[in-house]
Amino acid sequence: MRIFILLCGLALGWSAAGAELQFNFGELAANGSLTNFHAELLGGGGPVAWQVLPGEAPSAFAPLAATAKTAGGGSVLAQTSQDATNERYPMFIYDGEKFRNLRFTTQFKLVSGGTEQMAGVVFRFQNTSNYYVVRVSGLGKNIRFYKVVNGMRSDPIGPTCELTPGTWHQLAVQCDGNQITVWLDGRPVMPTLGDNTFAEGRIGFWTKSDAVSYFANAVVDYTPVVPAAQVMLNHLLRQQSRILGLQIYTLGPNDTTRVLASKDASEIGQPGTEAELGAIRDGTISFGRDHGAVVISMPLHDRNGEFIAAVRFKLKSFFGETQDNAVGRATLIRKLMEGYGLSGDDLQK
Numbered sequence: 001m002r003i004f005i006l007l008c009g010l011a012l013g014w015s016a017a018g019a020e021l022q023f024n025f026g027e028l029a030a031n032g033s034l035t036n037f038h039a040e041l042l043g044g045g046g047p048v049a050w051q052v053l054p055g056e057a058p059s060a061f062a063p064l065a066a067t068a069k070t071a072g073g074g075s076v077l078a079q080t081s082q083d084a085t086n087e088r089y090p091m092f093i094y095d096g097e098k099f100r101n102l103r104f105t106t107q108f109k110l111v112s113g114g115t116e117q118m119a120g121v122v123f124r125f126q127n128t129s130n131y132y133v134v135r136v137s138g139l140g141k142n143i144r145f146y147k148v149v150n151g152m153r154s155d156p157i158g159p160t161c162e163l164t165p166g167t168w169h170q171l172a173v174q175c176d177g178n179q180i181t182v183w184l185d186g187r188p189v190m191p192t193l194g195d196n197t198f199a200e201g202r203i204g205f206w207t208k209s210d211a212v213s214y215f216a217n218a219v220v221d222y223t224p225v226v227p228a229a230q231v232m233l234n235h236l237l238r239q240q241s242r243i244l245g246l247q248i249y250t251l252g253p254n255d256t257t258r259v260l261a262s263k264d265a266s267e268i269g270q271p272g273t274e275a276e277l278g279a280i281r282d283g284t285i286s287f288g289r290d291h292g293a294v295v296i297s298m299p300l301h302d303r304n305g306e307f308i309a310a311v312r313f314k315l316k317s318f319f320g321e322t323q324d325n326a327v328g329r330a331t332l333i334r335k336l337m338e339g340y341g342l343s344g345d346d347l348q349k
Contacts, residue, residue, distance in 0.1 A: 045085030093204035124201035185255035245314030277308035308344035
């Protein structure tokens with residue numbers, strides 16, 4: 001069974017056979033906003049500009065050849081800033097989840113650029129100082145793989161190749177454990193590489209300097225990573241079958257929270273509320289009622305008593321139950337969770 005996850009109306013499914021994530025830029029309205037992404041910039045220069053632009057998205061089944069014609073169509077993801085600063089690397093990172101074993105494929109077009117005409121993908125991204133990248137250069141006529149570790153770039157690896165600006169091409173990278181394979185237009189372009197620096201991380205799109213580049217029909221085939229938080233939660237729910245709802249939230253970019261683990265798998269990745277943010281930041285406990293149930297959000301602690309996550313319980317209520325009763329019941333379950341002895345980093349592994 002294969003599970004499809006679409007960018008519009010994002011939903012998550014689990015399967016031993018793997019999952020597929022499609023970034024359907026062509027289904028978004030022109031100049032529409034892209035949820036679950038954020039822009040990053042390594043190096044100097046002015047702000048980056050990632051946006052959805054109308055037209056020119058090729059068919060997902062277009063011929064993979066340098067002479068292939070551009071088929072006008074839906075919208076594309078575009079990096080349109082034209083700052084010619086040399087060591088300037090705009091990136092657009094997907095926040096939905098981290099990936100370990102995957103095949104990341106996208107079509108791309110080099111539109112313009114005086115200093116550079118480049119497009120690429122980042123993967124196993126930790127932050128702007130630590131990630132892998134595969135990129136192509138129209139002016140340099142090459143494809144290169146390299147890694148950035150603590151802001152230092154490794155020696156690039158890869159062959160020369162012909163890339164005609166204004167033409168759609170396809171770039172793909174596959175990670176199986178420490179093995180990395182790269183394809184251009186459906187053909188492997190370098191021997192499989194072995195590297196143990198990054199075991200998992202986020203994915204994203206990449207350009208350099210003043211390169212204006214378009215991306216379309218991006219797909220990720222991957223084996224879902226089940227974090228320790230979900231394993232712990234599943235084990236707990238087998239013991240506590242009367243829990244109506246249970247979610248673990250972690251802190252993300254810009255003081256936002258998201259569901260890391262849940263009794264209901266479709267909730268994974270969904271944003272939290274101010275109650276969960278307050279629990280993680282300040283240790284606040286929140287209480288509410290919902291149709292014969294009580295809902296409590298509270299902090300989850302590590303061995304040192306530090307707030308590492310927020311946990312939200314939905315418990316069946318009983319006649320005359322007070323807020324103190326409900327919080328006390330939730331606290332007992334939380335202590336069982338904390339008994340697993342997980343750190344904040346452990347939760348996401």
